[in-house]
Amino acid sequence: MKILQQEIKSQKMAIVIWSLSIGLLIAVCVLMYPEMKAEMTDVNEIFASMGSFSSAFGMDQLNFGTLIGFYAVEGGNMLGIGGAFFAAIVGITSLMKEEKDRTAEFLFTHPMTRGRVLLEKVCSIYIILLIMNLIVYVVSVVSILIIGEKIDWTVLSLIHLAYFLMQCEIAMICFGISAFLRKGGIGFGIGVAAGLYFLNIVANISQDAKALKYITPFAYTEGYELINNKKIPMEYLISGMVLMLAGIIVASVYYRKKDIFS
Amino acid sequence: MKAIETMKLTKSYGASRGINELELSVEEGDFYGFIGPNGAGKSTTIRTILGLIKPTSGSARVLGYDIVNDSKLILENTGYLPSEVNYYNHMKVRDVIEYSAALRGVKCSDKGRRISERLGLDLNKKVTELSLGNRKKVGIVCAIQHSPKLLILDEPTSGLDPLVQREFFSILQEENKQGTTVFLSSHVLSEVQNYCRSAAFIKDGQIIIADKVEKLEGANVKQIAIKTKDGIEEFIYNGDINDLMKSMATKELLDITITEPSLEDVFMNYYR
Numbered sequence: 001m002k003i004l005q006q007e008i009k010s011q012k013m014a015i016v017i018w019s020l021s022i023g024l025l026i027a028v029c030v031l032m033y034p035e036m037k038a039e040m041t042d043v044n045e046i047f048a049s050m051g052s053f054s055s056a057f058g059m060d061q062l063n064f065g066t067l068i069g070f071y072a073v074e075g076g077n078m079l080g081i082g083g084a085f086f087a088a089i090v091g092i093t094s095l096m097k098e099e100k101d102r103t104a105e106f107l108f109t110h111p112m113t114r115g116r117v118l119l120e121k122v123c124s125i126y127i128i129l130l131i132m133n134l135i136v137y138v139v140s141v142v143s144i145l146i147i148g149e150k151i152d153w154t155v156l157s158l159i160h161l162a163y164f165l166m167q168c169e170i171a172m173i174c175f176g177i178s179a180f181l182r183k184g185g186i187g188f189g190i191g192v193a194a195g196l197y198f199l200n201i202v203a204n205i206s207q208d209a210k211a212l213k214y215i216t217p218f219a220y221t222e223g224y225e226l227i228n229n230k231k232i233p234m235e236y237l238i239s240g241m242v243l244m245l246a247g248i249i250v251a252s253v254y255y256r257k258k259d260i261f262s
Numbered sequence: 263m264k265a266i267e268t269m270k271l272t273k274s275y276g277a278s279r280g281i282n283e284l285e286l287s288v289e290e291g292d293f294y295g296f297i298g299p300n301g302a303g304k305s306t307t308i309r310t311i312l313g314l315i316k317p318t319s320g321s322a323r324v325l326g327y328d329i330v331n332d333s334k335l336i337l338e339n340t341g342y343l344p345s346e347v348n349y350y351n352h353m354k355v356r357d358v359i360e361y362s363a364a365l366r367g368v369k370c371s372d373k374g375r376r377i378s379e380r381l382g383l384d385l386n387k388k389v390t391e392l393s394l395g396n397r398k399k400v401g402i403v404c405a406i407q408h409s410p411k412l413l414i415l416d417e418p419t420s421g422l423d424p425l426v427q428r429e430f431f432s433i434l435q436e437e438n439k440q441g442t443t444v445f446l447s448s449h450v451l452s453e454v455q456n457y458c459r460s461a462a463f464i465k466d467g468q469i470i471i472a473d474k475v476e477k478l479e480g481a482n483v484k485q486i487a488i489k490t491k492d493g494i495e496e497f498i499y500n501g502d503i504n505d506l507m508k509s510m511a512t513k514e515l516l517d518i519t520i521t522e523p524s525l526e527d528v529f530m531n532y533y534r
Contacts, residue, residue, distance in 0.1 A: 002361065002364045002365055003365075006350065006361060009352065010350060010352050101348060101350075101351070102346065102348035103348050103349060103350055104314075105309075105314065105342075105344045105346075105348075106344070106347070106348065106349060106362075106404075107365075108313075108314055109312055109314065109337060109340075109342040109344075110337060110362065110365035110366060111334050111335075111337040111338040111365070111366060111367075112334070112337075112365060113333075113334055257316060259314070259315040259316060260309075260314045260315065261314075261315070
């Protein structure tokens with residue numbers, strides 16, 4: 001598993017920076033919660049009166065008066081957008097960087113099948129995302145403990161699990177795209193993540209666009225679903241996992257035959 | 263067994279040419295020079311036989327293994343130095359050499375260290391701080407340290423100073439004596455002439471001549487210098503010597519010199 005180790009080592013700084021950035025942003029929100037708690041009844045009323053704007057971000061069905069409701073929106077936004085961008089960058093650069101940085105000739109002239117290289121790269125992406133999410137989870141828990149709020153472990157863990165799966169899906173979709181790229185692509189990866197986020201907003205606003213929920217991984221990270229039902233919406237999760245698998249299969253099929261230049 | 267054998271090996275990039283029905287045969291244990299100008303198809307040939315790019319048609323075997331189906335076995339027994347060497351920026355020289363050995367699943371730190379010392383390579387430097395020559399040295403260590411059966415070197419001496427070049431060829435000769443086949447591409451003809459036993463010239467993606475170096479130096483090719491009252495004329499002649507003599511008989515010669523050309527003269531003759 002030498003490639004896996006090397007991938008994780010090469011992403012060490014990125015993991016630390018993204019984990020702390022997302023984790024500390026969530027912590028700041030959580031630490032501000034006690035001051036805002038008293039005014040949350042008014043906030044709920046404001047959001048309730050904002051119509052489709054609140055629906056777009058899933059805020060119309062959440063109770064900001066509870067920490068977990070507040071956390072699902074504020075923390076979710078940080079972890080959702082930040083985590084999605086990080087996952088997209090890790091996924092899209094995984095294969096492409098070997099040709100872009102001209103290291104492909106070094107790597108692929110060692111006795112490893114391309115299938116093996118792909119397998120280790122896929123595993124490294126999952127591990128990198130897992131490490132990032134664990135750091136964010138710990139920072140979040142510590143910040144909640146600091147303000148003395150009771151932690152609903154099931155819902156909190158479910159929120160973080162949903163976001164982790166969402167990041168895995170985006171990373172693997174970008175990994176599939178990465179197989180076709182020789183250089184650049186980071187902007188494209190971030191665009192994919194932003195596009196999927198936008199699709200979820202559209203699906204939340206329009207009843208006619210509900211089918212988009214089967215495409216965007218943000219569909220199974222909606223806070224109100226996770227808090228109210230205490231489970232990840234399975235229909236969206238399954239379609240998401242199918243897309244995730246498709247990303248890996250596309251990369252695997254194409255990359256095995258690809259001419260490697262550097 | 264042949265170390266490298268290509269049969270009508272073709273690689274085309276859409277409209278542009280790569281290699282075309284290339285026929286190359288390298289005996290096991292040989293020290294082989296692969297000569298051609300930039301864009302002739304040297305790197306395409308090497309990348310194809312190493313499995314980096316897939317052939318459009320034709321086939322090839324390296325150490326008896328098929329280049330399409332047995333790529334892993336070929337790479338296990340081959341050491342490769344690319345013409346442009348790049349490594350992972352976060353690594354030190356030592357990390358790259360150890361990583362290369364680890365990817366091969368072998369422990370060869372003693373040999374790696376010995377070659378590094380002979381080439382004057384600082385193992386503690388970061389790869390981002392290395393000059394082209396020092397990056398090449400890292401590549402040489404990675405290619406040789408596991409004692410492969412076949413060494414494929416793509417323009418290996420670019421960036422190396424003359425002293426290191428001499429040490430490098432000394433290492434190659436030692437490896438060759440121990441049975442390693444050395445296949446190096448170059449457009450520096452003197453290194454092929456000085457070190458290789460066999461060579462092939464590639465032009466426009468095809469082998470135009472391949473033979474023992476000493477035969478190539480003399481093979482039906484003569485360097486002619488004639489002196490007439492109009493001045494001195496020098497040229498390479500590779501036709502029938504009798505025709506040359508008949509042609510010379512029609513001229514009023516003051517002097518004539520016929521010499522064996524150097525490999526460079528032969529090269530120039532083929533690529534003019």
